[in-house]
Amino acid sequence: MREPPRIPLRQIVVGVVLCLPVLILAACGGSSGGPSTGSPASPEAGPSGREPSAAALPELPTYHEGDARPLQPGRFVTAGAGFFPGLELTIPPGWTTTEADSGEIGLHPAADPDSGLFLWKDMRAVVTHNRHHTVGEVRNDVGPGAEQLLDFLTRTSDFSVVSAPAATTVGDSIRGTQLTLNVSRTANFAWNDCPDNPRCAAILTDPKHWGGNFFAIGGDETARVFVATVHYPDGDHTLLVTLDAPDRRQLAKLAREAQPIIDSVRLPSSFINN
Secondary structure, eight states: OOOOOBOOTTHHHHOOBOOSSBOBSSOOOOOSSOOOOOOOOOGGGOTTSSOOOGGGSOEEOOBOSOSOEEOOOEEEEEOTTSSSTTOEEEEOTTEEEEEEETTEEEEEETTOTTOEEEEEESOEEBOOOOTTSOTTOBOTTSOSSHHHHHHHHHHOTTEEEEEEEEEEEETTTEEEEEEEEEEOTTOOOOOTTSTTTTSEEEEEEOTTTSTTOOEEEETTOEEEEEEEEEEETTEEEEEEEEEEESSHHHHHHHHHHHHHHHHHOBOOSSOOOO
16 A cells, blocks of 8 residues: 555645645646657647647646645746646636646636635546555456547546536637536545545556556545547547535535636647647
8 A cells, every 4th residue: 555645734624635755736737857848749730730839828836736826827838848838828816826837727716715716637436435445446347538528527426527528618729528416415435535535546657657646535625627639640548627625515615716817718729749
């Protein structure tokens, strides 16, 4: 069995997101060293079919996972070491970040730090429980595509679907599917390191950037997950936009506050594999 994670005090109160070897409130990511940057794909066929306007925008500061840092409001573009290089988004006043690097963008309302908006890419489904001491390991029987991930989210017994999958468009015409879920009443996490054990469930990981860490929820914690396939000359990738809050009421509040950011997302016309 792996070394037990440490549990921050606030996690005992507001639900859980599990990471090995550390437990934190939100998603886990980051990298222990500098990212490796691949060659950009041809810019001729980006998701929006338009050339980017990012050249004149300030870069979103790259920040590896840590304590929340205030963000200046404004429109930004992600840098070569950032998430999905060339992605544009607008940050309203009153937001902080716990991570902004190749592994994710994690944003939180300064007045509600236990809720978060997360942007991820190319995620994989994981073992949801620790009954066989394998929690958080990649599920090789679930493919990386959007349809496979959505099937996993809707058919896994440790999750309870609050809002059924529905076609949704976010940002600059990024078409995908959105659903809302929490932990089912029958979940058996089988690990006391989850404050809400047995009502905890691991969900997703980014095996390239997160190492052994993974995203999980517990208790009344509720997540709204948008999954889209985005097409580039080098192949298809998945984009995920996730809202995570301690309960449904706070999720509804977060959704209202985060909508301007979600609406502002614009993907680059070429993909850099960092």
